[in-house]
Amino acid sequence: MEVIICENTQQIAAKAAEAIAVLLKSKPRAVIGLATGSSPLSLYDQLAAMYQAGDISFAQAKAFMLDEYIGLPPDHPEGYRNVIEREIASRVDFAPGAVQGPDFQAPDLAKACVEYDAAIKAAGGIDLQILGIGSDGHIAFNEPGSSLSSRTRIKTLLPQTVADNARFFDGDEAAVPKHVMTQGLGTIMEARHLVLMAMGSGKAEAIRQIVEGPVSAMWPGSIMQFHPHATVLVDPAAGAKLALADYYRFADAHKPSWESL
Ligand code: GLP
Numbered sequence: 001m002e003v004i005i006c007e008n009t010q011q012i013a014a015k016a017a018e019a020i021a022v023l024l025k026s027k028p029r030a031v032i033g034l035a036t037g038s039s040p041l042s043l044y045d046q047l048a049a050m051y052q053a054g055d056i057s058f059a060q061a062k063a064f065m066l067d068e069y070i071g072l073p074p075d076h077p078e079g080y081r082n083v084i085e086r087e088i089a090s091r092v093d094f095a096p097g098a099v100q101g102p103d104f105q106a107p108d109l110a111k112a113c114v115e116y117d118a119a120i121k122a123a124g125g126i127d128l129q130i131l132g133i134g135s136d137g138h139i140a141f142n143e144p145g146s147s148l149s150s151r152t153r154i155k156t157l158l159p160q161t162v163a164d165n166a167r168f169f170d171g172d173e174a175a176v177p178k179h180v181m182t183q184g185l186g187t188i189m190e191a192r193h194l195v196l197m198a199m200g201s202g203k204a205e206a207i208r209q210i211v212e213g214p215v216s217a218m219w220p221g222s223i224m225q226f227h228p229h230a231t232v233l234v235d236p237a238a239g240a241k242l243a244l245a246d247y248y249r250f251a252d253a254h255k256p257s258w259e260s261l
Helices: 009-026 041-052 080-087 109-122 159-169 185-189 201-212 220-226 245-253
Strands: 002-005 031-034 062-065 067-069 128-131 153-156 179-182 194-198 230-234
Touching: 002 245, 009 041, 009 128, 009 194, 009 230, 062 080, 062 109, 067 080, 109 153, 109 179, 185 220, 194 201, 194 220, 201 220, 201 230, 220 230
Parallel strands: 002 230, 031 062, 031 128, 128 194, 194 230
Antiparallel strands: 067 179, 153 179
């Protein structure tokens, strides 16, 4: 796991955007994993700017979303499909249908979850997966207690996550769906490169636990310690509880020029 303590959100976004740009140049048909939440928004702004400048193209690429709420009307602005459309898909040149998410309108949701994993596999798997982290250590919507080898499935949110996400629903916890479809931890672990972005002191404990704590279903993001190519990008506040912070800074300062993320 590579941990980089960046100066600020812009630097985190720039590093993640650069990793995607390098990937798209070497593999125009790359498959990218897109995350929702506020953490990747600055990355999406940078990708849109790079596309506008003619530096990158998603024309041949595909993308898969991490997760989706169950029960919102299809046109609800906070439905994750709509968030992804608004924040990134509509701002770059993905081909029609190239961005997929779990089918929250399927008559058989459990079957749709199995089909979603199959669609990721059929696309050749995800090359680079963007991740945020919940304050309780969840990635996608894999709440504490999630099986470390779980596949895409239906989950019930923890009250903490409902409370955290109420800010997207005018602070109304009752309006936040309690059920979701989410890629499983086992699904996410099959992506070839994981890039997690975390900012702010509210993420500091989760970052400490998933990077330096024991691998445990109680802190689901800790499964990333088993991944052969995982990058954790934090700002100083999110990295404030890391015991090896000085080492991560030393390693970054001495990073060979040939080594990318
Ligand atoms: C939601 C999403 C996660 C995201 C988390 C943190 O629960 N399902 O993918 O990582 O929120 O969100 P934020 O980045 O807004 O803190």
